[in-house]
Amino acid sequence: MSLTSIVTQMLMGLTVGANLILLATGLTLVFGLMEIINFAHSALFMLGAYVGYTTYRLSGSFWLALLMAPIAMALLGGVLERFLLRPLREKYPTSHLLPLLLTFGLTLFFEGVAKMIWSADIVSLPKPAVLGGVITPAGVTLPIYWIFALVTAGVLVCGLWLLVERTALGLKIRAATQDPTMAAILGVDVKRLNTAVFALGSALAGVAGVVLGALTSLYPQMGLTFVIDAFIVIVIGGLGSFKGAILGSLLLGQVQSFGVALLPEFTNPLVFLVMAVILIFRPSGIFGAVQRRS
Amino acid sequence: MNRRRFLKTTATLAATAALPAFVREVGASTPIRVGIMLPLSKVMTALGDSTLSGLMFGHKQFGAEIDGRPIEFFREDDASDPSLGLSKVRKLVEKDNVDIVIATVSSGVAAAIRNYLHDSKRLWLNPIATNDTLAEKECSKYHFRFSASGWQIAAPLGTWGKAKLGDRAYVLASNYAYGQQTSAHFKKTFTAAGGTIAGEAFPPLGTNNFAPYFQPMRDAKPPFAFVNLVGSDAVAFVKQYAEFGMQTIKVIGPVNLIDETLLPAQGEAAVGIYSISYYTPSYDIPRNRWYSKAYKEFAPGKEPDHFNAAGFDLMQALYGAVKSTRGDVSNKEKLIQWIESAKLDSPRGPLRFDPKNHNPIQDQHIRIVEAKPLRSVVVDTLKDSTHPDGGCKLA
Numbered sequence: 172m173s174l175t176s177i178v179t180q181m182l183m184g185l186t187v188g189a190n191l192i193l194l195a196t197g198l199t200l201v202f203g204l205m206e207i208i209n210f211a212h213s214a215l216f217m218l219g220a221y222v223g224y225t226t227y228r229l230s231g232s233f234w235l236a237l238l239m240a241p242i243a244m245a246l247l248g249g250v251l252e253r254f255l256l257r258p259l260r261e262k263y264p265t266s267h268l269l270p271l272l273l274t275f276g277l278t279l280f281f282e283g284v285a286k287m288i289w290s291a292d293i294v295s296l297p298k299p300a301v302l303g304g305v306i307t308p309a310g311v312t313l314p315i316y317w318i319f320a321l322v323t324a325g326v327l328v329c330g331l332w333l334l335v336e337r338t339a340l341g342l343k344i345r346a347a348t349q350d351p352t353m354a355a356i357l358g359v360d361v362k363r364l365n366t367a368v369f370a371l372g373s374a375l376a377g378v379a380g381v382v383l384g385a386l387t388s389l390y391p392q393m394g395l396t397f398v399i400d401a402f403i404v405i406v407i408g409g410l411g412s413f414k415g416a417i418l419g420s421l422l423l424g425q426v427q428s429f430g431v432a433l434l435p436e437f438t439n440p441l442v443f444l445v446m447a448v449i450l451i452f453r454p455s456g457i458f459g460a461v462q463r464r465s
Numbered sequence: 466m467n468r469r470r471f472l473k474t475t476a477t478l479a480a481t482a483a484l485p486a487f488v489r490e491v492g493a494s495t496p497i498r499v500g501i502m503l504p505l506s507k508v509m510t511a512l513g514d515s516t517l518s519g520l521m522f523g524h525k526q527f528g529a530e531i532d533g534r535p536i537e538f539f540r541e542d543d544a545s546d547p548s549l550g551l552s553k554v555r556k557l558v559e560k561d562n563v564d565i566v567i568a569t570v571s572s573g574v575a576a577a578i579r580n581y582l583h584d585s586k587r588l589w590l591n592p593i594a595t596n597d598t599l600a601e602k603e604c605s606k607y608h609f610r611f612s613a614s615g616w617q618i619a620a621p622l623g624t625w626g627k628a629k630l631g632d633r634a635y636v637l638a639s640n641y642a643y644g645q646q647t648s649a650h651f652k653k654t655f656t657a658a659g660g661t662i663a664g665e666a667f668p669p670l671g672t673n674n675f676a677p678y679f680q681p682m683r684d685a686k687p688p689f690a691f692v693n694l695v696g697s698d699a700v701a702f703v704k705q706y707a708e709f710g711m712q713t714i715k716v717i718g719p720v721n722l723i724d725e726t727l728l729p730a731q732g733e734a735a736v737g738i739y740s741i742s743y744y745t746p747s748y749d750i751p752r753n754r755w756y757s758k759a760y761k762e763f764a765p766g767k768e769p770d771h772f773n774a775a776g777f778d779l780m781q782a783l784y785g786a787v788k789s790t791r792g793d794v795s796n797k798e799k800l801i802q803w804i805e806s807a808k809l810d811s812p813r814g815p816l817r818f819d820p821k822n823h824n825p826i827q828d829q830h831i832r833i834v835e836a837k838p839l840r841s842v843v844v845d846t847l848k849d850s851t852h853p854d855g856g857c858k859l860a
Contacts, residue, residue: 176680183676190674283506291510293700295730305710314708317676387673388700388730392508396671396697428677431666435681439640439669 172432179311180428186317188424189324190383194401195408195416196331197375203348203411204368205260206267211251211274212401213394214281215373219244219380220389221289224296233299233385240381241374248373251277252366278394285391296385320382327375328417335413344368348411403442407449409456418457496537497787497794500557502550502568503592505542508696511726512570512772513542516592519773520567522763523780531784532792543569547577554578558585564794565590565787567779570772572596572615572643579603588800590783592775597646600824601855607797609782609804609823611775611816613743614852618719619647621829621847622691622741623654629845630715630739631688636665637678637702638693644670647719651691663687672698675705682714689715692722699723700730707734715739723834723841725770735834740841743850744771744813745830747840756812769812778811785809822857826850 172180194216201209222243223236230236255277256270263269302316335341346354347361355361383397404423408415426445430438453459501520503513517540529535539561543550550569557563558581565588569575575594582589583605591599591608595615599608626634634655638644644667652662664685666678682690694702699722706716716722720742723735746757746769756777760769767773782804789803790796805823809816814828829850832841 173684176684179680180677183674183680186676187674286506286510291514293511293697293727293730295700295704295732297732305708312679312709316708383673386701387704388697390511390697393697396673399671431668431677432681435666 175310176432178309180432181425182311182313184425184428186321187427188421189321191400191404191420191423192324192328192417193379193382194397195404195420196327196413197372198401199405199411199413199416201369201372202405204344205365207270207274209274210271211277212376213398214278215244215248215376216380216397217285217391217394218247218281219377220296220384220393221285222377223381223384224294224389227296237378237381240377244377245370245374249366249370252369257362257365282391291391293388293390295388296381298385316386320386323382327378331413403446407446407456409459412456412458415456415458494533496535497531497792498537498539498561498563500539500541500561500563500566502541502543502553502557502566504545504570507544509545509570512593515726515770515772516570516776518764518767519776520780522760522773523777525763527780527784531787534792539563543574545571545574547573550574551577551581554581558587564588565783567592569594575599579605583607586797588797590779592779593772595643597855600822600852601857604822604857604859606801606859609818610825611779614824615643615646616650616852617829617850618741619650620654621850622717623651624658625831625845626689626691626717627655627658627660630717633661633663633687635663635682635685635687635690637690638667639670639695639698640667641670644693647693648691670698673701675702676709679709679711687714689717692716692718695721700727703731703738704734712737720771725768728839732839733836736836738834740832741829742771742832743827743829744774745832745841745843746770747842748830750814752810753812774812778809778816781809782807819851821854822852822859824852
């Protein structure tokens, strides 16, 4: 491999990683606080993309689409948490299976709804003209939109980090993540916190839907392929760990990118091989939390 | 449930189950029962929907009755899942008592239902599924295909590509049976014609980001690439291929890479891509001009494509065959004979079936995508494309 090829593969791996970050952060945030494996993340991602698509069709503005999708998904996510997940979790506080089944069912339901509203046809969300074109630093072709997707992932990561580490809300989230009962005793409204965090995770799915939708295409099952990779990422990184989700995304991106270039026949198994090796040495993932008291 | 209620329910159920058999005895005015199984949910929904629309268009064209007997459709969704497909076909045959089964799009499902339909001796009209084996070792006299075999939409590209596009080619196809088989066909004819393979890649089905695949492809410096991807993978690839400025490497592939269901989503990025198909909406012959107009009137907002065109042709064959038996659909031999000797006036051009394997014999078009209007136009026609002998013994 020439130097250009190596640099290109690294950059391409970075774009794959950035795409995964957009999804994995929302997923891991919700898991960290609520210990829910949120399958509905894929549906919220897909609906976010379609809300963006419809906004674009009505207004002609990509930026408005990028604004509306997270707002709509935050509202929907908040409603789902408050009126479906919360009652279920209050009735069966020890069950991990029931919330999983609920969110899985919601995914199927929303896929059906999307098919009714937008049909099963594959459609495209156009990119804004400003983000068209390519730059070619040192002979590497980089479309501007891909840089935009990278930057978006970076901005979201920084924003979330600031929120979790530097604000009062973040302090409550960290407290409730570590020990919800104690946090509640000390006056944190854990229920409202759950709703807020679920809404935030959903908003992130909405952003991801628009940004990645414009990169690929929109169809009712679009969430599935993305979210499966995101699940691999958070398992590698450690369920519920924010740092882990980012590191896992970047790692998986590089594995996929160099796998394609060096071991084309073996790319897919390679991802799972890396996952298996990591889990052998770190059974709860790279930054996996120590088993929490129940 | 108490015992009395149980007995009552059982009796009602038994009576209902016995009903179809009883109705069948009545004769001439009883419906002709036709099963339709297509993917109407999950990843292949758009393809199943379009195929169904073509079938219904044919049904509307040729009338609700044949010799005074109405046609009754039993519709099932296989969700492109082989095991689900098999159980749905069993239901169609055993519960709904259909004489004719129309199925399906997914090659995996077609492979799964082949033995059952063959053994139950139902006429099987296959609108789309492209499995080569159905024209080879796994052929069945009850089966007719209305699209093309995998060989027909890949192998001719090797010879044509060598003659028209260059001596070296890259191969990129989804890592599953259809992608692998079509790549093998292409490589075989391309190398036989004297070409060399510059490199290959098999991305997993459901790949969203093709960026890592482009640099290895550039490094191989091929004049053109054989690409076989389906659905959203095809849309993502075509968009990203253009974004990364890869157009110096020409792309050629089976129709599914840039078919009419995907072209609007791919947009300008698809311009210049070559493909092969048995049907091209812009193909300028009278029958196709009629079809395009009539289909758009039937399905406002929808476009003619190779799915609905195959569905329409299937209905032509179904009506013709059933008419030849004067509505006696139990006479499978006569139905088969009629289709074997039929010359259908198809929107794709002349269509007939190979008596050796029941695979279509038809012209295959090489097309290129044009910008305004955005569509594929025919640049070359390969006459009478025929699936090669692969050891099929019709029985």
